[in-house]
Amino acid sequence: MNTIGRTTANWIILGLTLTFLIGPFLIIILAGASDTEFLAFPPQGLTLRWYAKVFTVESFRASFMLSMGLAIFGTLLALVLGVPAAYALNRYDLPGAETVRTIVAAPIIVPGIIVGLALLRYVVVPLDVTVTMALFMAHTALVLPYAVRVVSSSMHNLRGDMEEAAVLLGCSRFQAFTKVVLPNIRGGVLAAFILGFVTSFNQVPVSLFLSGPGVRTLPIDMLAYMEITFDPSVAALSALLAFMSLAIVFVAERLLGFSRYV
Amino acid sequence: MSDTYVQLTDLTLTYGQSVAVPELNLGIREGELIALLGPSGCGKTTTMRAIAGLLAPASGRITIDGRDVTRVPANKRGIGLVFQSYALFPHLNAFENVAFGLRLQKLSANEITERTLQGLATVGLTGYDKRKPAEMSGGQQQRLALARSLVMQPKVLLLDEPLSNLDARLRLEMRTELQRVQKETGVTMVFVTHDQAEALALADRIVLMKEGRIEQLGTPADLYARPETAFAAEFMGFENIFRVEGGKVVSDKGTLPLGFATTSPLLAWRPDGVTVGSGPHEGRVVATSFAGAHREYVLESALGPIKADADIALPRVEIGETLTFDLPEATARPLAA
Ligand SMILES: Nc1ncnc2c1ncn2[C@@H]1O[C@H](COP(=O)(O)OP(=O)(O)OP(=O)(O)O)[C@@H](O)[C@H]1O
Ligand SMILES: [Mg+2]
Numbered sequence: 001m002n003t004i005g006r007t008t009a010n011w012i013i014l015g016l017t018l019t020f021l022i023g024p025f026l027i028i029i030l031a032g033a034s035d036t037e038f039l040a041f042p043p044q045g046l047t048l049r050w051y052a053k054v055f056t057v058e059s060f061r062a063s064f065m066l067s068m069g070l071a072i073f074g075t076l077l078a079l080v081l082g083v084p085a086a087y088a089l090n091r092y093d094l095p096g097a098e099t100v101r102t103i104v105a106a107p108i109i110v111p112g113i114i115v116g117l118a119l120l121r122y123v124v125v126p127l128d129v130t131v132t133m134a135l136f137m138a139h140t141a142l143v144l145p146y147a148v149r150v151v152s153s154s155m156h157n158l159r160g161d162m163e164e165a166a167v168l169l170g171c172s173r174f175q176a177f178t179k180v181v182l183p184n185i186r187g188g189v190l191a192a193f194i195l196g197f198v199t200s201f202n203q204v205p206v207s208l209f210l211s212g213p214g215v216r217t218l219p220i221d222m223l224a225y226m227e228i229t230f231d232p233s234v235a236a237l238s239a240l241l242a243f244m245s246l247a248i249v250f251v252a253e254r255l256l257g258f259s260r261y262v
Numbered sequence: 263m264s265d266t267y268v269q270l271t272d273l274t275l276t277y278g279q280s281v282a283v284p285e286l287n288l289g290i291r292e293g294e295l296i297a298l299l300g301p302s303g304c305g306k307t308t309t310m311r312a313i314a315g316l317l318a319p320a321s322g323r324i325t326i327d328g329r330d331v332t333r334v335p336a337n338k339r340g341i342g343l344v345f346q347s348y349a350l351f352p353h354l355n356a357f358e359n360v361a362f363g364l365r366l367q368k369l370s371a372n373e374i375t376e377r378t379l380q381g382l383a384t385v386g387l388t389g390y391d392k393r394k395p396a397e398m399s400g401g402q403q404q405r406l407a408l409a410r411s412l413v414m415q416p417k418v419l420l421l422d423e424p425l426s427n428l429d430a431r432l433r434l435e436m437r438t439e440l441q442r443v444q445k446e447t448g449v450t451m452v453f454v455t456h457d458q459a460e461a462l463a464l465a466d467r468i469v470l471m472k473e474g475r476i477e478q479l480g481t482p483a484d485l486y487a488r489p490e491t492a493f494a495a496e497f498m499g500f501e502n503i504f505r506v507e508g509g510k511v512v513s514d515k516g517t518l519p520l521g522f523a524t525t526s527p528l529l530a531w532r533p534d535g536v537t538v539g540s541g542p543h544e545g546r547v548v549a550t551s552f553a554g555a556h557r558e559y560v561l562e563s564a565l566g567p568i569k570a571d572a573d574i575a576l577p578r579v580e581i582g583e584t585l586t587f588d589l590p591e592a593t594a595r596p597l598a599a
Contacts, residue, residue, distance in 0.1 A: 164316055165349040167337045169363030169414060179362075183353045 025242060032236030039232050050236040060237065063221035066132070067201055070217060074139035075147070075196035079189060081140075082147030087181065089148070090155045104145045112205035115142065120209045131212035138206045143196035150195060154188025155181070194252045198245055267292035267450055268313065268418055273322035275308050275474075282308045283474040285322065290418070295444050295451045297461035299497070300471035306454040309471075310420045313452070315339045326417055342411030342419040346426060348403050350395040356382065356406050357391035363414045381413035382406075384443060401432045405439070412447065421453035425460060437464055458497055462486060470494055490598055492528055500530035500595060501569040511589065515566035518543055521588070526596030531589055533558065536570035541588025547581050561585055 027041055035045030054060060085104075089097055116138065124134040158181065166176040182189075207217045216224065218241075226234050266289035275283040283305040290296055298306045311317040313324060315336030324332045331339055351359050361378040369377075382388055385405035395403055404424060411419055424440070425433045441464060444451050455461050461468045462482040470477045470485065470493075478485060478494045489495040492503050505512040506529055511520050520529075521542065538559065545561025545568055552558075556571040557578065570587055579585050 159347060159349065161345045161347055161349040162351060164336075165343070165345060165410075166351075166362070167316075168314060168339075168341065168343050169410070170337050170366040172337060175366075180351055184351075 025239075028235050028242065029239045032232050032234075032239045034232045034235075036232065038230050039235060043232075050232040051240070053231075053233045054237045054240060057225070057233070059216070059221055059225070060218070063216045063218040066135075066215065067218040070135055070139045071197045071200040074136055074200050075143050075193055077136075077140045078143040078147045078196055079151075079193060082144050082192070083151050083185075083189060086148045086151040086155055087177070090152060090158075091160060104148045106145070112142070112203065113208070116206035116209035119206065124210060131210065131215040134210045135207060135215070135217065138210055139200045139203065142203060142206055143200050146195050146199060147192045150192035151185060151188050154185045154191070158184055190255075191252070194248060198248065202241075202245070265291050267327060268452075269323075269325045270309075270313070271323040271325070273309075273312060273324065274320045275305070275312050275317060276320045277308075281320075281474065283312075286474070286476065288469060288476065288479075290450060290452060292450055293448050294466045295441070295453070295464060297465035297468045298452065298454045298471060299456065299458060299461040299468050300477075301456060304471045305474040306456075306471060307422055308474075310343065310422055310452065310454060313418065314341050314343045314420055316343075340414075340417045342414055342416030344404075344407045344411055344419070344421040344424050346423045348395075348407040348427075350403060350407055350410070352395055354394075355391065356387060356393050356395070356398070359395065359406060360410050360413055362410065377413050381409040384412060384446070385409040385439070400428055401436060404428065404436060408440075408443065412443070412449070416449065418450045418452065421451065423454050423456070425455070426457075433460075440464065458499070470497060487595075489530070489595065492530070492597055495530040495595060495597055500532050502533070502536060502589070503528060503530040503597070504565060511565060513565040516564040518564050518589070522591040522594075524591075524594070524596060527599040528597035529589075530595045530597055531593055533569040534571040535590070535593030535595075536568060537588040537590055538570045538572040538585060539576050539587075541586050541590075543587050543589070544584050545587055546584050547579050550579070550581060559585065561587060563587070 030043045031039055031041045032050050033046045033048065034040045034043030034050075035047040036043075085100075088094060089100060094100070119134070119138050119141070123129070123137065129137070162180050162184075163173075163176040166180045167173065171179060202219065203217070204219045204223075207220050208223075211217060211220045222234050222237060268288075268290040270286050270288045273283065273286040273288075274281065275286075286309065298309060300306055308317065312319050315331070315334060319332065322332070323330060326339075326341075351362065354362065357378055360381050361374050364374045364377055379388070379391070382391060385408050387402060387405055387409065390398065390402065390406075395406065398406065404427070408421075408424070421440075425436050428436060437460065440451075440453075453464070462485075465482055467479065467481055468485050469479050472493050478490050480488075485494065486498050489498045489500065495503055506520065506524055506527060507517075509520055509523070510517045511529065519542070534556065543563060545563035547559055548562045548567065549560040550557060553571070554574075556574055557576070559570045559572055559579070561568045561570055568587065570585075572585075
């Protein structure tokens with residue numbers, strides 16, 4: 001192929017990439033601004049009233065708070081469990097470590113819809129836990145593999161002799177962990193938190209099975225809203241959420257080079 | 263011995279079922295610089311880790327200054343260890359690396375600062391306190407690791423191949439540096455190496471190890487001149503080692519008559535102990551190289567290859583030609599079987 005041909009091909013590939021990545025985003029932003037009573041694209045007239053309406057829908061507010069809570073506390077719990085797990089997997093030659101690694105990887109491979117169904121069938125129904133509790137457990141379980149993975153990779157280059165050095169300087173094993181290991185994997189832990197937060201917040205299939213009357217995560221609530229009302233406010237909300245995710249990732253990238261860890 | 267400071271008694275060290283060091287007995291004197299020398303896998307690191315308390319012995323005892331520390335955990339033992347990899351804390355600058363152990367001791371801020379700066383000065387790192395380890399050279403990192411252990415005023419300082427990561431020039435520099443610091447602080451030092459030249463140059467005494475056992479223990483001069491076994495002789499540069507049977511020198515390849523009487527079953531000669539250019543034996547030159555003060559030859563003889571150093575004044579003999587040589591009594595080192 002000649003140079004001109006190659007340049008043209010490059011431009012086409014770039015154009016297609018942008019179309020498929022940015023295109024849907026633009027469509028949502030515009031659809032949410034359509035001055036119509038129903039979802040329309042291309043938008044007919046432009047208005048911000050649907051963006052304003054999002055904030056007045058009572059159930060959106062409740063489900064947003066629930067999703068926020070699940071994302072923050074579910075991810076925190078996943079980290080409380082996941083950081084020691086990642087540490088143990090890296091440091092000790094545990095029997096069955098390979099099995100644990102496989103299990104930890106499973107939710108990344110197994111479709112969420114199966115995880116949701118399994119949780120409902122074998123945990124929620126037999127144990128009769130509350131819907132909120134079930135959602136909390138599910139989101140923690142969902143984020144845990146990501147936490148273990150990301151923290152593991154940041155722990156990988158950390159040599160064990162650093163902790164031994166700390167112990168010989170007077171640290172207990174636990175102090176060696178908090179004073180030497182944790183500061184060196186801080187970036188990885190933060191990255192895991194952000195990844196976990198976004199994953200949990202946007203999670204649909206698992207929550208679909210577990211949401212109950214009056215207790216819904218935001219994405220599920222949006223689905224339910226669309227079944228009844230077909231106005232552009234769902235598109236507006238989607239656009240706002242996309243902006244929120246974007247802002248989080250942008251700040252994270254600026255603060256700690258987030259993309260190194262994912 | 264009365265001046266023994268660290269005593270290892272019947273110390274057996276294992277990894278699972280495999281015994282790395284069986285029943286080791288070793289006394290280390292206060293203030294001495296002792297080298298653990300031996301080939302890879304002979305148990306040097308294992309022994310150090312046991313002294314430091316990072317590895318619990320399967321049996322045996324460790325006493326320091328008369329006190330049994332066998333069951334004392336590593337963080338209470340008061341022993342410093344400089345790791346081969348330095349194991350510096352990458353998130354802390356040089357000052358904080360050195361201050362790390364002092365901060366755990368709840369000392370006053372003034373004392374921490376003073377001792378840390380003093381420690382950095384001892385190893386010649388004054389002014390580097392704000393640098394992170396990643397911003398320092400290999401030699402500087404090595405000195406930083408040394409300072410971090412030294413400021414704790416350890417009873418014993420262990421160094422695991424502290425110079426092996428450095429290039430040749432820096433290695434020589436750090437050798438003298440280590441010696442100076444040791445004399446200055448008077449700390450008892452044990453350092454591991456598999457480089458015999460390094461052990462000879464640095465140590466007050468050398469512990470030569472083989473497969474977890476002490477092969478020979480002595481001053482560098484002792485070991486250099488009087489190795490007792492074939493293994494020790496080989497390590498000290500005796501490259502020609504042969505059996506003696508019925509007044510003859512014997513190898514797997516053949517025999518040569520021995521010009522003198524001996525009762526030892528093995529005899530060894532350094533290359534410079536072999537007489538070249540005269541003598542009763544002949545060998546064909548198979549390799550030769552110039553080495554400054556002398557010329558090195560490899561002679562194919564009735565015993566197989568003989569390594570011999572010839573005076574540089576002697577005319578050069580080409581590969582394929584024959585040279586006469588002798589294995590004289592004066593330079594022969596008798597060895598135990
Ligand atoms: N973690 C371990 N698990 C099992 N065996 C080990 C372990 N570490 C060392 N060994 C074995 O113990 C023996 C002594 O090892 P050690 O590391 O003490 O040798 P070394 O003299 O320090 O060698 P090098 O010069 O290569 O550092 C070796 O046979 C080694 O294979
Ligand atoms: Mg070693």
